[in-house]
Amino acid sequence: MKTSEFYFDLPEELIAQEPLKDRSSSRLLVADKNTESISHRHFRDIKEYLKAGDCLVINDTRVLPARLHGERVGTGAHIEVLLLVRKSIDTWEVLVRPGKKARPGDKISFGDGRLTAEVLETIEGGNRIIKFYYEGVFENILDELGEMPLPPYITHKLEDKERYQTVYAKHDGSAAAPTAGLHFTPELLKEIEEMGVKIAHVTLHVGLGTFRPVKAEDILDHEMHSEYYVVEEDQAAIMNEARKNGGRIIAVGTTSTRTLESVTDENGVVHAGSGWTKIFIYPGYTFKAVDCMITNFHLPESTLIMLVSALMGKDFIMRVYEEAVKERYRFFSFGDACLFLTK
Known part of the structure; x- marks a missing residue:
């Protein structure tokens, strides 16, 4: 399967540069796989498509303000450091710009020596x-000195750091937000729970590899990035109970989806655990856990549009995206949302 099969033309002005003041006022495109129908709603209407016994699975990772601006000790040269992976308490793998100014033994000062x-x-x-x-x-x-590592396609400066966090963000570790969750408010989540919908948490720390383009002509030649996940025993039990009782598993975002598909066996049983996943989901994949998905609109030729194509069918997804462009939906991290229904 060729990468070019997942291309669509996206006008630059549809890339959302700033979040809406009211999280749940984003638009919502609802796509039903069985009827191949497309509806246009607002995110707060999501409740109409949920029912008692369903299980909503959210990713409770928290984005680190991981971009630091410092200067090389001795020369004063500006250096930008982006935290990627924590190796130990005080040791990190980082991306440095410009790299030639950061050789082994060099020292960098941030915030006038605070760090x-x-x-x-x-x-x-x-x-x-x-x-x-x-x-x-x-x-x-880090909270005092760091900046949010916004995706490269967002050029505006974010005034409020918390607006690039979900309202349920808990565990520090991500270099990017699980953006499908940005549409939820505490009030909306409470209303959903009061309907009898279970809410389960997983943790997947999103890496910058999520923005890495697929450069291989054949998608099978693409190497996926690795991301760390945690699924707790009690949360796995919530999901398994919902499935046992006939409820749907509705993943909030591709990160929750990748986590669930990494820890679910062939019988549909979710297993607790932690580790690193490099799962690559593309058309032809058989889903073991996820029935429905809430997500944002993704980059052309990205692994994420391949993932949603696996769930909904490539031809239908490309029609959904064509419709979204025609209807002027807002795209990417601060953009509008989709609800993909398979049952």
């Missing part, structure tokens, strides 16, 4: 391993 770092080594791919030095709590210092 300092030493470059330990250069690793495969050009990333660096650095160790931080500070007084106090690292997360507090």
